Amino acid sequence: MKQYDILVVGASTTGSWFAQKMAKQGFSVLVIEKEEQNDVNRAYDIIHFGKEDMEKFGMEIPAVTDKDWGFTFASSCIFSPYGNHPKIGTPSPVIGVHKHDYIMRMNDAARAAGADIIYGAAFDDFIFDDNKRIIGASFVTKDGKQEVLARIVADCSGIPSAARTKLPDSSVVENYKLTNKDIFFVVLYYVEYEDKNVKPRSMDGFCMQYKAWSAPSGNEHGAILGIGAGYGYDYAEEVFKDYLQNIKRPAFRVEKVEKGMTPYHRTLYSCVDDGFIAMGDAAFLTKPTCGEGVTSSMVQGEIAVDVISGLLKKDGYLTKENLWPINCRYMKAQGKDFDALRPMLFGVISADYDEAEYLFANDCIFSTKILGGMGEELDLTAGDIAKMLAVITRGIATKKLRTETVGKIVKGLLQSGKVGKLYDNYPTSPADFQAWKKQADALWDEIGGMADTCDPAILKKLGYEN
Numbered sequence: 467m468k469q470y471d472i473l474v475v476g477a478s479t480t481g482s483w484f485a486q487k488m489a490k491q492g493f494s495v496l497v498i499e500k501e502e503q504n505d506v507n508r509a510y511d512i513i514h515f516g517k518e519d520m521e522k523f524g525m526e527i528p529a530v531t532d533k534d535w536g537f538t539f540a541s542s543c544i545f546s547p548y549g550n551h552p553k554i555g556t557p558s559p560v561i562g563v564h565k566h567d568y569i570m571r572m573n574d575a576a577r578a579a580g581a582d583i584i585y586g587a588a589f590d591d592f593i594f595d596d597n598k599r600i601i602g603a604s605f606v607t608k609d610g611k612q613e614v615l616a617r618i619v620a621d622c623s624g625i626p627s628a629a630r631t632k633l634p635d636s637s638v639v640e641n642y643k644l645t646n647k648d649i650f651f652v653v654l655y656y657v658e659y660e661d662k663n664v665k666p667r668s669m670d671g672f673c674m675q676y677k678a679w680s681a682p683s684g685n686e687h688g689a690i691l692g693i694g695a696g697y698g699y700d701y702a703e704e705v706f707k708d709y710l711q712n713i714k715r716p717a718f719r720v721e722k723v724e725k726g727m728t729p730y731h732r733t734l735y736s737c738v739d740d741g742f743i744a745m746g747d748a749a750f751l752t753k754p755t756c757g758e759g760v761t762s763s764m765v766q767g768e769i770a771v772d773v774i775s776g777l778l779k780k781d782g783y784l785t786k787e788n789l790w791p792i793n794c795r796y797m798k799a800q801g802k803d804f805d806a807l808r809p810m811l812f813g814v815i816s817a818d819y820d821e822a823e824y825l826f827a828n829d830c831i832f833s834t835k836i837l838g839g840m841g842e843e844l845d846l847t848a849g850d851i852a853k854m855l856a857v858i859t860r861g862i863a864t865k866k867l868r869t870e871t872v873g874k875i876v877k878g879l880l881q882s883g884k885v886g887k888l889y890d891n892y893p894t895s896p897a898d899f900q901a902w903k904k905q906a907d908a909l910w911d912e913i914g915g916m917a918d919t920c921d922p923a924i925l926k927k928l929g930y931e932n
């Protein structure tokens with residue numbers, strides 16, 4: 467049986483980036499990809515990344531004449547539910563690329579660094595040693611089943627989490643499949659405005675209450691109008707009607723519609739086990755604000771490259787104990803901030819359109835300071851908090867805000883603090899993991915998920931049980 471240092475499952479952005487980084491250091495890497503080369507990641511066309519992130523993580527920036535180049539633009543703002551009071555962070559350059567072609571570029575870079583890629587090869591199962599530790603995996607191609615040995619298997623297979631979900635129940639890595647409540651179903655409408663004098667870029671921005679946005683499509687007279695929601699595409703399409711109703715746009719023609727899924731779930735408590743790591747969408751590393759996940763996955767990826775390359779240079783099995791620093795460092799670098807933000811978002815999403823409009827207008831909660839710095843540690847002064855409390859008190863007195871909504875927002879803020887505190891005490895070794903997990907489970911049971919903020923009336927209309 468062929469022996470590799472690393473077996474990577476999935477040749478999309480996370481898998482090919484990790485394979486390239488490890489192969490560049492001289493490790494032997496095999497990537498298996500379920501799809502045939504021409505079919506990899508065809509679900510939707512355009513994907514974008516912050517230019518600074520691309521540079522930070524060593525992602526190639528295509529030339530404007532390259533096949534995968536899309537366009538460039540500046541990051542935009544967040545609008546109120548009626549399209550007013552834009553909150554703008556510091557605009558930064560963003561690069562849009564054609565996803566399939568860009569992944570082919572990443573695949574080429576991995577191969578140039580020395581990695582092997584087999585397309586049309588679906589992960590089948592792990593191979594275990596006599597101590598029930600992972601030592602390789604089997605995969606299926608059109609020619610039948612094959613087996614390889616590897617010192618570590620990296621699951622980069624996205625939402626299906628083909629390898630992670632085959633881990634035994636005794637694993638410290640959770641092995642469940644995501645349900646439709648843990649997924650963001652995204653619908654993208656590529657539109658072209660009929661009046662060529664319309665300036666689509668002036669309407670670009672995100673609307674939290676609908677989880678909908680307008681973004682460049684590469685067509686100067688057009689835009690991608692996108693929306694994401696739990697439960698299913700039909701739920702997203704239903705909310706999209708409200709979005710179009712409340713934020714009037716000039717007449718447009720829909721040129722094409724694309725659909726795709728991204729995880730919306732707290733980070734895995736542990737991404738590593740004996741001879742195993744979950745990465746990218748398979749470890750739910752997407753941004754809680756918008757569901758984007760390519761560069762946020764690389765935050766964990768960089769830590770993994772550092773720890774795993776150090777271990778592979780030495781002899782011996784890669785145990786969960788010596789891989790554990792990946793968990794600890796990731797929680798500090800990003801995991802804690804992302805997961806602490808979730809309950810806060812669930813709270814603010816509970817404001818209805820009119821309530822949110824009031825808060826936007828008064829720069830309270832939906833404020834430039836908070837929305838401009840999403841995902842960063844919040845640095846609110848006593849003055850900021852006093853101002854917010856005054857706006858909230860006035861809102862309740864004038865019936866612009868319901869006490870129930872304020873209660874939900876406060877609850878979210880308190881839960882956010884609890885998550886931060888718990889994640890600050892993330893166990894330094896697997897020995898203390900089960901006790902920590904018990905506390906984390908209890909807290910997340912109390913917090914729930916984004917799908918709990920879905921409108922019961924729409925769920926009922928569409929026949930979903932909540």
Ligand SMILES: Cc1cc2nc3c(=O)[nH]c(=O)nc-3n(C[C@H](O)[C@H](O)[C@H](O)COP(=O)(O)OP(=O)(O)OC[C@H]3O[C@@H](n4cnc5c(N)ncnc54)[C@H](O)[C@@H]3O)c2cc1C
Pocket residue numbers: 475476477478479480481498499500501506507510512513514515587588589590622623624625626627628652653654725726727728745746747748752757758759760761762763
């Ligand atoms: C509509 C939409 C728009 C988005 N836009 C952005 C954006 O602009 N910017 C951004 O950063 N993020 C965006 N995201 C999120 C982003 O697409 C994901 O976070 C990212 O693709 C995750 O990459 P990944 O490599 O971890 O997983 P994936 O891209 O899901 O790749 C997994 C790979 O594993 C393969 N695979 C699956 N099962 C097996 C198996 N059994 N054996 C072998 N291989 C297997 C799949 O074929 C696939 O190639 C968007 C998501 C959606 C749905």
